[in-house]
Amino acid sequence: MTWTALRWVWRLEAPLFVGMPPAGALNRCRPYVPARVLWGAVTAEISRSGNGEGFPGYGKLGGELALNCRFTYLFPAEKRGDKFLAWMPKFEKMRGHQWYCNGGKESLSDRDFRRRLLDSRPGTAIASESDSASEGTLRETECINPWWRDSNCKGETNAILLLGYVFLRNNRFRRQLDDIDTLFIGGDTRYGLGKICRVGWHEVSGGSFVFGQRVCLDGEHPEIESDIVWGHVLEGDQTQIDGIQGVKEFLGGWDWGKPWRGKIAWVPGSFLNHPVAWSIDQNGYWVDKEKKL
């Protein structure tokens, strides 16, 4: 088997901000952690821990990591009894995005789910010359809160967890990943945001299911057979995703200090009428396996 699949679960120790296009003065937050964000955080952590007092080779290690590790997105999860249950998005006709707990019947509309998950923090810069609020700096930052709001209306405050999978080619980087127990991800980490601690780290064995879908670990790339995509699918790169339905967005970012031009992408939760074998590319985007990576 070329790839080893591991499931990891993280607990939020602080609010988490993963940015998306803002709405006015509101800096909006994604309700999941994209794979590329994770790759960046893991690259930084492994480079620093392996390099002592020298300047880490972020670029080289990042490239090796992308080649030998594939990350799924992290989705919000909660612990019920001794089980970790992830909330996953699915686009439905006439209803828009719905979130399903552990692929089961329990569901919430996107609006209700975001209400349970997110909170916002107002802030303003202080002008040093007047020691009062600086004109035009009032803004609000949306964050994933460390606690579920109204945890199933049972009165318990349940911690928000993040659940996802890592695939390792020939188990490379296993030791380095074993050593990571804390990560800082997302934006505004200088304000204490984005601290996550690992609470679960298990090899996926036996039937090899990822988010409840069968996965093939023998090929050049790990392949997930699914009719729903739980990562971004870039449009224009692929010819065989006719019939996909969901929401599209313009996805941009930064690449080695320069803005990445961006592309139109189907967002997580988009679906097809039939299952497709999806590969995960080095940036964490989902790609139809027929397309050459």
Add this chain to the structure above:
Amino acid sequence: MALDPIHVGTGGTRLGRVDNTIVRDPVTRIPKIPGSSIAGVMRAYTAMAKGKYPKCAGLGQPERNGAGGHCGKADCPVCTVFGFAKGIGTYGGFAGLAAFSDMHVLLFPVASQLGPQWITCPMALRQTSIAEFSELDDLLEQQVVYRKADGTANQPSLNLGWLFLPVKTDWQPLSEIDQKIEELGIPGYIIGRLAVVSDKLFTHIVNSNLEVRTSVAIDPATGAAEEGALFTYEALPRSTVLFWEVTCRNPKHFKINQGDVKAVDSPEKVRDVVADAYSYLEHLGIGGMGSRGMGRLRVLATKELAGADKPGKEVS
């Protein structure tokens, strides 16, 4: 520890409640001070301590003609430790080497028939990242206050504000909590009056015992209260003990404009730069209503967490 009441406001008002409310955790409803507020004042006070005020304090955006703003130099202790931006359309900013977590309430003072008591709960203790507290479960008996067995412990009940609760002294982790809290530099007079309640009760006790003040503008023409100018505001009371983390990154792992960071060369030095601002915090304070006698804080102690000195790990 709060030397004055502390008001870090939400910027909004609420009908039927205090007019100017303070920031709370949205789920636990326990007041907190956001990390962004701490980072902002610490930057300003560090700039004062280093003779870089006001240029390297504040937002630091340059003027239209490019003048002013953060200096952004690799040998500036303020710009390297707290970061800087170069303004819209230009690259080369730096995120900063110190990160400030939210400040959480660790010990909260409440009036009782035995005088002030400092209250905490397992959830507040877990948030300190002290290893011994990490697996602390909530209390089995939710409607009880746990105290040490001392001379006053034969008191069967204790009022915490308006709540009247039975007292128990048989909770085993309490002695270890006392010891660990003492290591944080918290004064003995607080540790001697420490009590633990359940997570649920802690929220109620804190919110029922916040300091609430009423103010009104005086009309200079009449010398009487101005019509419609009455307002109330709340604050964390004096002697509340708060806990926060400063994560200090290793300067050797970063570059500024392709060059090394020169102002500091280790996570310990980053921490020392931040610590230079503590005395300013004690005199100039944090949050709003500073001119009304609010906001001063004293940093009691800084303690590195176990394991923080591992290679690649950041000092907290």
